[in-house]
Amino acid sequence: MENIIEFKNVNKWFGKLHVLKDINLQIPKGEILVICGPSGSGKSTLIRCINRLEDIQKGEIIVNKIPVHDKSASLTRLRADIGFVFQQFHLYPHMTVLQNIMLAPVQVKKMDKAKAETIAMEKLDRVGLAEKSGAYPAQLSGGQQQRVAIARGLAMSPEIMLFDEPTSALDPEMIGEVLDVMVNLVSEGMTMCVVTHEMGFAKKVAHRVLFMDEGKIIETGTPSDFFDHPKTDRAASFISMILTH
Amino acid sequence: MMAFYFSRLVEIFPFFLKGLWMTSKVAFISLVTCTLLGFILGIFRSGKNKIVKRVIGFYVAFVRGTPFVVQVFIIFFILPEWGMQLKAFPAALLAMGIMGSAFICEIVAGGISSISKGQWEAAAASGLNLVQQLRWVILPQAMKVILPPLVGQYVLLIKDTSVVSVIGVMELTRVGWVTVVRIPEGLMVFSLVGALYFVISYPLILLSNYLEQKMAV
Numbered sequence: 001m002e003n004i005i006e007f008k009n010v011n012k013w014f015g016k017l018h019v020l021k022d023i024n025l026q027i028p029k030g031e032i033l034v035i036c037g038p039s040g041s042g043k044s045t046l047i048r049c050i051n052r053l054e055d056i057q058k059g060e061i062i063v064n065k066i067p068v069h070d071k072s073a074s075l076t077r078l079r080a081d082i083g084f085v086f087q088q089f090h091l092y093p094h095m096t097v098l099q100n101i102m103l104a105p106v107q108v109k110k111m112d113k114a115k116a117e118t119i120a121m122e123k124l125d126r127v128g129l130a131e132k133s134g135a136y137p138a139q140l141s142g143g144q145q146q147r148v149a150i151a152r153g154l155a156m157s158p159e160i161m162l163f164d165e166p167t168s169a170l171d172p173e174m175i176g177e178v179l180d181v182m183v184n185l186v187s188e189g190m191t192m193c194v195v196t197h198e199m200g201f202a203k204k205v206a207h208r209v210l211f212m213d214e215g216k217i218i219e220t221g222t223p224s225d226f227f228d229h230p231k232t233d234r235a236a237s238f239i240s241m242i243l244t245h
Numbered sequence: 246m247m248a249f250y251f252s253r254l255v256e257i258f259p260f261f262l263k264g265l266w267m268t269s270k271v272a273f274i275s276l277v278t279c280t281l282l283g284f285i286l287g288i289f290r291s292g293k294n295k296i297v298k299r300v301i302g303f304y305v306a307f308v309r310g311t312p313f314v315v316q317v318f319i320i321f322f323i324l325p326e327w328g329m330q331l332k333a334f335p336a337a338l339l340a341m342g343i344m345g346s347a348f349i350c351e352i353v354a355g356g357i358s359s360i361s362k363g364q365w366e367a368a369a370a371s372g373l374n375l376v377q378q379l380r381w382v383i384l385p386q387a388m389k390v391i392l393p394p395l396v397g398q399y400v401l402l403i404k405d406t407s408v409v410s411v412i413g414v415m416e417l418t419r420v421g422w423v424t425v426v427r428i429p430e431g432l433m434v435f436s437l438v439g440a441l442y443f444v445i446s447y448p449l450i451l452l453s454n455y456l457e458q459k460m461a462v
Contacts, residue, residue, distance in 0.1 A: 053366055080372040090367035094385050103381055104371035156371065 003062075004029040004160060004191050005050060010059035010069075012045060019045050020056070021215040027193065029159075032186055034202040034223070035195045037212035038238060043195045046212065047162045050193065051082045064159060080108050083153025087165040089145040091137040097124065097148050098133040101155045109156065116155075123151040127181045143174030147181050154185075161185065163194040197242050199227060211235045250430045254437065257424065264420030265441050271334075271416055272403045272445070275341035279402065280395075282342060283349025288379065290350055291357040301350065308347035314408050316340055321412045337409035345402045352398060356391035357383060389460045396453040400446045407442070417441055 005027035012020040019042045027033055035043045048054040049061060052068050052075060061068040066078050092100050101120035105111040111119075124130045127147035137145055146166055153161055163182065167175040179201050185192065186205045196202070202209055202223045209226040211218045211234075219231050230236040290301045308316070317340045324331045331339070360383050368378040410419035421438040425431050 051370055053370060075369075076372050076374055079370055082370070084367075084370035086363060086367065088363055090361075090363040092364065092367070092382055092386075104373060107377050107381060108372035152371065 002029055003027060004064060005193075006060075006062040007046075007049075008060040008062075010049065010056050010061060012042075012049065012054065012056045012058075019215050020049070023059070023217060025210070025217065027191060030189050030191055031208060032192045032206050033194070033208050033210060034206040035193065035210045035212060036197055036202070036238070036242075037218075040214075041212040042215040043212045044164050047164055047193050047195055050160070050162055051079050051084055053084070076108060080104075080156055081159050083150075083156060083158040083161040085146070085149050085153055085161070085163045085166050087169050089137070089142070089149045089169075091145055091149055091152070093137050095136075096133065097129070097135050097137070097140070100137070100148060101152045104152070105155050119157075120151070120155055123154045124148070126154065126184070127151045128177075141174060142170045143177045146170065146174075146178045150178075150181055150185075158190065160191045160193070163192070163196065165195050167196065167198060199242065203227065211238065213238075247430070250428050250433065253428050254424075254430075254433060257428075260424070261417070261420055261437060261441060264415060264417040264438075265445075267414065267416040268403075268406050268418075268442075269445065271337055271341065271406045271409060271414065275338055275345055275406070276399055276402060278338070278342045279345030279349050282346035284353050286346055286350035287353025287357065290354040305347045305350055308344050313340070313344055313405055314411060316344055317408055317412055333409070333413045336412060337406075337414045340409065341402065341406065344405065345398070348398055348401075349395065352391055352394050353387075355394075356387035356389075359390045360386050393453055393457040393460055396449055396456060400449045400453065403446050403449070404442060 003026040005025070007023045007025040010020055010023040011018070023046065025046075035046065037043050045054055049056055050063055050068070052073075056069055059069065063078060064081055066073050068078060091097075092103070095103065098117065098120055101123060102113070102116045105116040105119060106113060121130060121133065124133055127150055129144060129147055129151070132140060132144065132148070137148070140148065150166075166182070167178050170178065175198070179198060182192075182194070182201065183205055194201070194206075206223045208220055209223050210220045211226065211230075211232075213234050219226070219235055221231070226235065227239055230239055286301050286304075289297050290305075292298065317337070320340045320343075321331070321333070321336045324336070364382055364386065365378060368382040373381065406416060407418035410416055410422065413419070415423075417438055421435050425434045428434060
């Protein structure tokens, strides 16, 4: 299987802080990858590098054959093919749900409005919120907002979906509805990278789990291998921590 | 005597209207220019380029740190030194444009910086370029913060047009000066001048108050 995302010796610093250390990573097309690790381990930074929300200082990142590390790379082309879901949703508060989802298809892909609306309604239906198309984000619960954000990401029909702790800002009773939507996406064959501590989700759908600590990839493995037989002490203590939590 | 002067004042009232017209003209043209320029500067001031930010920052500081009347004199007297013979009216517009855009720049930059980084990132992540991010996501939200102080600034700018009387632009305040020489009832003359300014600025003050209430919700 060809790799859709590739990190080669990637290094990143925030000022003096070395946040990504010699990251090497290949993500084959269609893989569901879960990234976990303690806070400050660099996992969010790692996926934010994929669509260049963060610049790297050393190494190479190739996404969809586009050299992301290259300063002259077309960000618009790169990002049009990657959906990104934030921890804090970041819906546009001045737009309705439907307008939120239609904005990128109309502005970036120059799609005509009627077609964009059809697609937006389709995606909204996908996340179970078709009846909320006219609502404003502030009128929705956190879980609903995050589902709209997922629909917004899907509207560009991306090859890759990135999730940066999509359930961490949610009340416990809303986590399930968001995870359900994400599980449903798996059948579409998109490549998905999910930063999360949701072990249930990882075990259910992930092909591979990647454990990070202090800017390094400590270990990778299938979900059952990783969670049941972690190879490193650091991974073991992390797993016991999220279990007892 | 009072009644005599009053009837004289009524007689030359068209002269005041001319002054009011000139004030409105200076105000209107400079408000439009200041707004355009102020938004452009404000957008760059909240951008990423450090050199550009610093240059604009210095420009704003200079304008805020010197009296407007001095700025007017500098423009009026320096340009001939450089071989540019500028008449009073265009010199007044230039001075107003430079001064007003600096203040509006700060208002716009403040509004833009009030929008969370996440909004920029969400827009960028979906493929929107910088102009599209501003046009569709950032500015519509920032306008809520910008609008009330912007209209308030308009009121200040309209009043500041009185300063350009010093270089001979025949606007409302200058009309007052010229009139008071012939009708030595200073209080009467300048009350009229004040009332005419108030006629233009009061609706804007009301608008500013209204916007402040509406945007606060």
